Amino acid sequence: MTLTCVAGLGVSGRAVARVLAERGERVVVVESTPGERQLAAAAELSGRGVEVRFGPLELPDGATRLVSTGWAPHHPLIAAAGAAGVEVMGEVELAWRLRPAQAAPWLALTGTNGKTTVVRMLTAILLAAGRKAVAVGNVGVPVIEAVREPYDVLAVELSSFQLHWSSTLAPHAAAVLNVAPDHLDWHGSMAEYAAAKGRIFERAGTVIHNADDPEAVRLAAPYPRAVGFTLRSPRAGQVGVVEDLLVDRAFVADPAETAEELATLADVRPLAPHNVANALAAAALARSLDVPAEAVRQGLRDFVPDPHRMAHVDRVGEVDYVDDSKATNPHAAAAALSSYPSIVWVAGGQLKGADVDEVVRMAAGRLRGAVLLGVDRGRIAEALARHAPNVPVVDISGQDTGVMDRVVTEASRLASPGDTVLLSPAGASLDMFANYPARGEAFARAVHALKAAT
Incomplete structure (x- = not known):
């Protein structure tokens, strides 16, 4: 009998264990921490015949494959599997291999930023076209569960971690939204991180890339019929923007001579350049499945942005506060x-090895002040000193979650009428908060308290 070792008791790990157990396979889940959540998950899985081992992470004797749910290649358990000749794959790769005959096509996307917004925009467009669709992957339902359901199409968000462990994935269409330094501590280098993103294209039916992003252009270069999306006027084979219109010159009968209006800028919320690019990426993926233009427009209108993405919190004293x-x-x-x-x-917050000099240099002319918090605030302060030396900076040294009240108070003192106080941390939140939503919620509470006290 096949023995699969599953690394971790997270959402994906539990889903993998359940599906394999239902197939009659022997499954051993290894998990280091027997916390309350993990013990509850172990109890549920044991009732399905799954063995869960807590403690030192060791490869079970006789294991024939290891399913990694986001663990880094240099992890000792992964290294042990490689030394033993055991195949390592991710949940997404396993789902692809286990999908039934006549399974729904996948529209897959990856990128450093914008993935969740695009996959939700894409799902809204597909639903507007009357397709039974769901957002899966790095968001929503685990892929390994979704492939067993009778969907017409899966909108699949993929992280660099998931792509690293995927080797046979062949989506109907695949998109790279952008590539910038991130997760370098996991991948080891920018080259390895970009290579993981590029794996999404290797067997894709249609290759879609951000024509305004140099790294995405480089990754798409080996594919001669790649479709680009751009904030500029589109050339033949691209989707882009003409005045206030989103226009398709790729998925039309004669791209050299004709174009089709997909939507207007007013249909995109929030209206910001990067979000227009998100809408174009979602439209291109949908159009690869012959979704009509009117469904693109309606889907973008139906789309509701997730919280903590350029969300307007309130206006206090003619100053806007954005989360x-x-x-x-x-x-x-x-x-x-x-x-x-x-x-x-x-x-x-936590910069995860990323450099902030370029973002500070680019934004210097817009900055009226900065309030810094979190473990890596010193690196941002140094970048501000180099590239925006005249911008006043307030350093908040506390590491407790209650410091956000001080942060907002100091930001209000720096702001003048017409300014925007923008919480856009450039770093992860786990040094101070449970997650990025908790950080955004703390900011919003502090803004509302400021308004109440004004």
């Missing part, structure tokens, strides 16, 4: 910073 806590890397923060003319920037 972009989802900006957990410099590339995401740069997109938000480019969307407002006059900013008091709230930034800091």
Whole structure:
């Protein structure tokens, strides 16, 4: 009997264990921490015949494959599997191999930023076209569960971790939204991180890339019929923007001579350059499945942005306060910073090895002040000193979650009427908060408290 070792008791790990057990396979899940959640999951899985082992992470004797749910290649358990000749794969790769005959096509996407927004936009467009669709992958339902359901199409968000462990994935269409330094501690280098992103194209039926992003262009270069999306006027074979219209010159009968209107800029929410690019990527993926233009427009209108993505919290004393806590890397923060003319920037957290000099240099002319918090705030302060030496900076040294009240108070003192106080941290939140939503919620509470006290 096949013996599969599953690494970890997270959402994907539990889903993999359940599906394999239902197939009659022997499954051993290894998990280091017997916390309350893990013990509850182990009890549920044991009732399905799955063995869960807590403690030292060791490869079970006789294991024929290891399913990694986001564990890094240098992890000792992964290394032990490689030394033993045991195949390592991710949940997404396993789902692809186990999908039934006549399974729904996959529209897959990856990128440093924008993935969740695009996959939700894409799902809204597909639903508007009357397709039974669901967002899966790095968001929503685990892929290994979704492939067994009678969907017409799967909108699949893939992280670099998931792509690293995928080797046979062949989506109907695949998109790379952008590539900027992130997760370098996991991948080891920018080259390895970009290579993982590029794996999404290797067997894709249609290759879609951001024609305004140099790294995405490089990854798509080996594929001669790649489709680009751009914020400029589109050439033949691209989707792009003409005045206030989103226009398709790729999925039309004669791209050299004709174009089709898909939507207007007013249909995109929130209206910011990076979000227009998100809408174009979602439209291109949908159009690869012959989705009509009217469904693209309706889907974008139906789309409801997730919280903590350039969300307007409130206006206090003619100053707007915006929660972009989802900006957990410099590339995401740069997109938000480019969307407002006059900013008091709230930034800091865990930079994960990423460099902030370029985002500070780009935004310097827009900054009216900065309030810094979190473990890597010193690196952002150094970048501000180099590239925006005249911008006043307030350093908040506390590491407890209650410091957000001080952060917002200091930001309000730096702001003038017409400014935007923008929480766009450029770093992860786990040094101070449970996650980025908790950080954004703390910011919003502090803003509301400020307004109540004004």
